[in-house]
Amino acid sequence: MNKGPDYSSVDFENINRYYRTGAIAEICQVSVSTVAKWLDSGKIESSRIPCSKLQRRVHHKELLRFIKDYGLPIKNLEEYVQTHPE
16 A cells, blocks of 8 residues: 655655645644635745635645744644655
8 A cells, every 4th residue: 555655765845745725724733714814814825726716735845934934843744744645
C-alpha cells in the first residue's frame, strides 16, 4: 500500500505541495472560517482554483512562512505531511 511520498529525507522547507482550507484548519487547530478570514485578509497568500469562486489552495512554503511568523507549532505541519499523502 502506497503511503505517499516519504518526506523524512526531504528538505522540509522546499516541499512542493498545496493545502486546502480544511487541511490548514486541522494543522493550525482552528476552524475553517478562521482560515478563510486569514486568506481574505491576506495573512496567508492563496491561489483560487480555476472555475471556482470559493476553493483556494496555499503552497507549502507560504503555509510554513505563516506558521513561523505567527508562532504556531511547526510539528503539526510536519505530522500532517507525514500522515497525509498528496
